Amino acid sequence: MSTLYVNARLIDPATGMDEKGCLLTEGGVITAIGASLDAPEGAELVDCKGRVLAPGFIDMRAHRVDSASAAAGGITTVILQPDQTTVIDTDAVVERIRRRSDDTDTVRVYPMGAATRGMEGRQLAEIGQMQESGAVGFTDCRHAVSDSRVMRRLMEYATYFDALIVQFAEDRSLADGGEANEGEVATRLGLAGIPAAAEAIQIERDVRLAELTGARLHFALISSREGVEAIRAAKKRGVKISCSTAPHYLHLNDNALEGYRTFARLSPPLRTEEDRLALIAAVADGTIDTLVSDHDPRSEDVKRLPFGQAAPGIVGFETLLGLALAPMHAGKMDLMTVLKALTATPAKLLGLETGRLAAGAPADLVVFDPGKPWRIDREQFLSSARNTPFDTLPVQGKVWRTVVGGKTLHIGE
Amino acid sequence: MDPVSIKHILDTAEEYVEQNRRAQKSTSKCAGLTQINLFFENSTRTLMSFEIAGKRLGMDTISMSTGSSSIKKGETLLDTAATLNAMHPDVLVMRHADSGAVKLLSEKMDCAVINAGDGRSEHPTQALLDALTIRRRKGALHGQTIVISGDVAHSRVARSNIYLLNAMGARVRLVAPPTLLPKDVDRLGVEVSTRMDEGLKGADVVMMLRLQQERMQGAFLPSLREYYRFWGLTREKLAYAKEDVLVMHPGPMNRGVEIASDVADDIDRSAIEEQVEMGVAVRMACLDILTRKLQGAGQ
Numbered sequence: 001m002s003t004l005y006v007n008a009r010l011i012d013p014a015t016g017m018d019e020k021g022c023l024l025t026e027g028g029v030i031t032a033i034g035a036s037l038d039a040p041e042g043a044e045l046v047d048c049k050g051r052v053l054a055p056g057f058i059d060m061r062a063h064r065v066d067s068a069s070a071a072a073g074g075i076t077t078v079i080l081q082p083d084q085t086t087v088i089d090t091d092a093v094v095e096r097i098r099r100r101s102d103d104t105d106t107v108r109v110y111p112m113g114a115a116t117r118g119m120e121g122r123q124l125a126e127i128g129q130m131q132e133s134g135a136v137g138f139t140d141c142r143h144a145v146s147d148s149r150v151m152r153r154l155m156e157y158a159t160y161f162d163a164l165i166v167q168f169a170e171d172r173s174l175a176d177g178g179e180a181n182e183g184e185v186a187t188r189l190g191l192a193g194i195p196a197a198a199e200a201i202q203i204e205r206d207v208r209l210a211e212l213t214g215a216r217l218h219f220a221l222i223s224s225r226e227g228v229e230a231i232r233a234a235k236k237r238g239v240k241i242s243c244s245t246a247p248h249y250l251h252l253n254d255n256a257l258e259g260y261r262t263f264a265r266l267s268p269p270l271r272t273e274e275d276r277l278a279l280i281a282a283v284a285d286g287t288i289d290t291l292v293s294d295h296d297p298r299s300e301d302v303k304r305l306p307f308g309q310a311a312p313g314i315v316g317f318e319t320l321l322g323l324a325l326a327p328m329h330a331g332k333m334d335l336m337t338v339l340k341a342l343t344a345t346p347a348k349l350l351g352l353e354t355g356r357l358a359a360g361a362p363a364d365l366v367v368f369d370p371g372k373p374w375r376i377d378r379e380q381f382l383s384s385a386r387n388t389p390f391d392t393l394p395v396q397g398k399v400w401r402t403v404v405g406g407k408t409l410h411i412g413e
Numbered sequence: 414m415d416p417v418s419i420k421h422i423l424d425t426a427e428e429y430v431e432q433n434r435r436a437q438k439s440t441s442k443c444a445g446l447t448q449i450n451l452f453f454e455n456s457t458r459t460l461m462s463f464e465i466a467g468k469r470l471g472m473d474t475i476s477m478s479t480g481s482s483s484i485k486k487g488e489t490l491l492d493t494a495a496t497l498n499a500m501h502p503d504v505l506v507m508r509h510a511d512s513g514a515v516k517l518l519s520e521k522m523d524c525a526v527i528n529a530g531d532g533r534s535e536h537p538t539q540a541l542l543d544a545l546t547i548r549r550r551k552g553a554l555h556g557q558t559i560v561i562s563g564d565v566a567h568s569r570v571a572r573s574n575i576y577l578l579n580a581m582g583a584r585v586r587l588v589a590p591p592t593l594l595p596k597d598v599d600r601l602g603v604e605v606s607t608r609m610d611e612g613l614k615g616a617d618v619v620m621m622l623r624l625q626q627e628r629m630q631g632a633f634l635p636s637l638r639e640y641y642r643f644w645g646l647t648r649e650k651l652a653y654a655k656e657d658v659l660v661m662h663p664g665p666m667n668r669g670v671e672i673a674s675d676v677a678d679d680i681d682r683s684a685i686e687e688q689v690e691m692g693v694a695v696r697m698a699c700l701d702i703l704t705r706k707l708q709g710a711g712q
Contacts, residue, residue, distance in 0.1 A: 117631060117635070122631065123632065124631050126635040129638070153632065156591045156592045157635070160591050160607050160643070
């Protein structure tokens, strides 16, 4: 079965292409790209009406698969974190997840394996066998690997497999028991603080270990100016590191906690306005490499609790594009930068063949209107829970179609 | 040690290989001399090997392990040395868990001291017996490509073999997971690889090292299963080496961890039992050479 997408603005961040044209898919792959293409017999014709056609988004950090919700957000590949009911720390679990993903019409799912057994930070997990079964990275998810010696061995060991190690950039001993960013807001609300230094300290230690071992290291969810500066300095020295943040950190500061709004309870916590601005600048200049949703559906049962007892987390799939484009609409970065952080860069870090528009590449596509205004409405979410602080927020940029392996999984208005 | 001394020891050992295969194995060459085996670390094969070697030369051998030592009562190593020295042994064979401990003790002893393994530093008689095994099977050491694979970081066997084999003109290659390769080990004059396929290419000899259980439980390696999968010596991996490759192991082996059973038991390629036999001969040669001036002194 073939489909011809016409009248599209083709953007491929892998090559920097941004031009009007057509794209043809046959079966599960892209077969041709050009200014004008003839439709083969029997091909479905999709008129994009000038909308952007880009590689489908690769979300490097999600805690649930929620396929319909991901597709509605333009996400074609979900990188599932290992913090599942059964921790993903053996090749058997990885294999089961990969097989289920391949056998069903859902978005693609690749798991990250635990970096240490049971994500306990003590013993190395079976990285080699998990990678052979399809794991694309290794992380202890919501916790940093604290013990320097364990982290060193982990990174040394990972070099053999050229495996990507993802570290949660937060020093545990400084963050333990913390509820919010350490600062004025936390003080006023009487919440236990987590200093931004906790992030910078973790980054700086692990950068040294990356230099010692030569491993590929990625820091998840940078949230502070200090964190950005530590990353920037390390990259300048030529260390092989990369990092991500989530759009909600570009959007909110810790004022969102006023009234003890547990939907704004996140890990790492929302920080100050100065931090928020530093993060936007860091995405714009490439210091922050990728944007992730950190999609984490949480039921009311664990959210409607006193702030300190409420679970951190936010749903992120369906708001990913709208929120990620906001700094672009504010003139702080261009569209190519945003899309690159959602497609080509994660594909490269994870070793995936998606994330690009090229003949022969898998037909994982998103078609969206970057300027279309809409209002976030949690009641409309397809996700398994609706914990978002962004309800009723007006944003611009909406997904029209999401295609995975040539199959259309989502059609919007 | 220089190549001439090494060759001398190996040549001497060859004679003892013959002697050990006879029904009448003992001589009275070293009669009247005293050999003390002082082992501060548990060992079966090395201790037995030295004890048998001494007895076959007619020496009075006394073996002492940590359990019965006054070290347990708080005596320092140097005091132990002085005490033993006062008993006038002619050879002291010593093993210790700390690198350099044998050297320290030897400074206080008037007799010859043989290092039977100190920490991660050296295990010279093991390297000699390995060399003898290779020389007998391959005809020479010079020009052979010899792979040492496994826990190089914690291995005294690896270090002694590197020094000896380099001195004899062999080409030494280390193959180990990145966590078990010590820093800058290439500076010891060896090739280094982390991959078995690449590392075993063209090998004449593969020496596997023993992996300590505690190293596999997550500290240096995720698991026994994963180690075997990527670094265990199986028939498939051995196919990268030369057809007539010789497989060696200092023992005791972990079957199904660093070496597959069918490889260890392959009579055409495995020299593992032969190594034990050469061990006795080499140790007899060492004891003989070191006590030569004292032999027959009373007669």
